[in-house]
Amino acid sequence: xxxxxxxxxxxxxxxxxxxxxxxxxxxxxxxxxxxxxxxxxxxxxxxxxxxxxxxxxxxxxxxxxxxxxxxxxxxxxxxxxxxxxxxxxxxxxxxxxxxxxxxxxxxxxxxxxxxxxxxxxxxxxxxxxxxxxxxxxxxxxxxxxxxxxxxxxxxxxxxxxxxxxxxxxxxxxxxxxxxxxxxxxxxxxxxxxxxxxxxxxxxxxxxxxxxxxxxxxxxxxxxxxxxxxxxxxxxxxxxxxxxxxxxxxxxxxxxxxxxxxxxxxxxxxxxxxxxxxxxxxxxxxxxxxxxxxxxxxxxxxxxxxxxxxxxxxxxxxxxxxxxxxxxxxxxxxxxxxxxxxxxxxxxxxxxxxxxx
Numbered sequence: 283x284x285x286x287x288x289x290x291x292x293x294x295x296x297x298x299x300x301x302x303x304x305x306x307x308x309x310x311x312x313x314x315x316x317x318x319x320x321x322x323x324x325x326x327x328x329x330x331x332x333x334x335x336x337x338x339x340x341x342x343x344x345x346x347x348x349x350x351x352x353x354x355x356x357x358x359x360x361x362x363x364x365x366x367x368x369x370x371x372x373x374x375x376x377x378x379x380x381x382x383x384x385x386x387x388x389x390x391x392x393x394x395x396x397x398x399x400x401x402x403x404x405x406x407x408x409x410x411x412x413x414x415x416x417x418x419x420x421x422x423x424x425x426x427x428x429x430x431x432x433x434x435x436x437x438x439x440x441x442x443x444x445x446x447x448x449x450x451x452x453x454x455x456x457x458x459x460x461x462x463x464x465x466x467x468x469x470x471x472x473x474x475x476x477x478x479x480x481x482x483x484x485x486x487x488x489x490x491x492x493x494x495x496x497x498x499x500x501x502x503x504x505x506x507x508x509x510x511x512x513x514x515x516x517x518x519x520x521x522x523x524x525x526x527x528x529x530x531x532x533x534x535x536x537x538x539x540x541x542x543x544x545x546x547x548x549x550x551x552x553x554x555x556x557x558x559x560x561x562x563x564x565x566x567x568x569x570x571x572x573x574x575x576x577x578x579x580x581x582x583x584x585x586x587x588x589x590x591x592x593x594x595x596x597x598x599x600x601x602x603x604x605x606x607x608x609x610x611x612x613x614x615x616x617x618x619x620x621x622x623x624x625x626x627x628x629x630x631x632x633x634x635x636x637x638x
Contacts, residue, residue, distance in 0.1 A: 289319065289327065297324060298331045348379045354388065361394055402635045403560040412558040414633030417625045419556065428621040431529045431555060432522065433567045434482035436495060436506070439575060439602050441475040441585055441594060475590045477599055478506060480514060481606065482522060483567060485618020490518060492574075492606035494599055508540035515546055523552055531555040531565070563638040564624055566617035570609065577605040 289297075293316070300306045300315060308324045316324065349357075353376045360367055360375050372385050389395070405413075483489035493514065497504040523530055530552050532538045547554060562568045579585065582601045588594040620638070627636035 410633030416558040417628035429485040432484045434532045435567045436480045437571045438478045475594045487614035492603045508537045511537045
């Protein structure tokens with residue numbers, strides 16, 4: 283790797299020749315001869331002309347570099363071969379000739395920056411193929427077609443969950459001095475009051491209420507079972523999907539793919555959307571859950587301070603349903619309108635992860 287983006291000696295000579303012979307100024311040289319070179323670089327090249335010999339770079343002042351060009355190439359190649367490589371491993375590549383900060387500075391000089399990895403579900407080639415086939419199946423859908431789809435899902439809302447990262451102009455030291463008033467409060471780890479909900483919406487727009495789901499008392503673990511989902515669908519779907527053009531989407535959880543659920547949906551003569559596995563990025567209701575959880579804390583920030591008991595659970599349910607009702611029509615319409623883009627992204631990445 284070179285030390286930095288430098289102009290080749292023959293280009294430097296040409297720039298200075300245009301100044302000496304043609305009497306061109308820096309702006310004219312950039313405009314008509316070298317539009318890709320920054321104006322500031324041309325100014326600097328002309329100022330340094332008297333110090334150079336045949337356009338060759340001037341030896342840099344200061345102590346010699348500890349890392350040779352071979353060391354720098356080794357660092358660059360290591361990053362290209364393993365983008366997840368740690369700084370400690372990069373130090374080992376150069377035999378610890380420098381400290382960690384020098385490696386950080388070197389990577390920035392190379393234009394290499396570390397990014398936090400995106401949080402995505404694990405996909406196999408089989409999953410990607412199914413996702414791609416789904417996208418190709420529904421690629422022909424128009425925005426009006428997507429408005430016919432009713433998106434459904436469950437989510438668990440936990441007390442204090444959904445807080446977005448807060449920013450402040452108060453420096454860290456003062457935040458510590460101000461104690462509870464200066465820092466962003468988070469709940470301690472452990473079991474918090476929580477409730478599972480189910481909801482459904484379409485871009486028509488239409489939506490159900492936010493319905494609390496209670497565990498099956500006859501189940502071993504007292505959790506949400508196929509019987510709970512059966513009762514829910516039996517009560518809600520006939521009215522919700524009365525329109526003959528409606529398309530119903532639900533995921534591939536075992537409680538949804540059970541025989542009694544599939545039998546019920548056939549009895550209702552519903553048009554079901556085929557759904558690929560591990561695809562929360564394709565269901566726009568996931569975006570609603572994030573908005574919902576953030577809005578709950580805006581409506582009732584004191585929920586963080588309440589004890590874990592039945593009264594708090596009742597207030598959490600009430601707050602969640604209030605926040606759901608305050609979601610605007612625009613949210614549902616806009617999310618339905620993202621579906622053509624989601625489909626195209628799945629096709630673009632051949633069934634693998636998308637940006638959603």
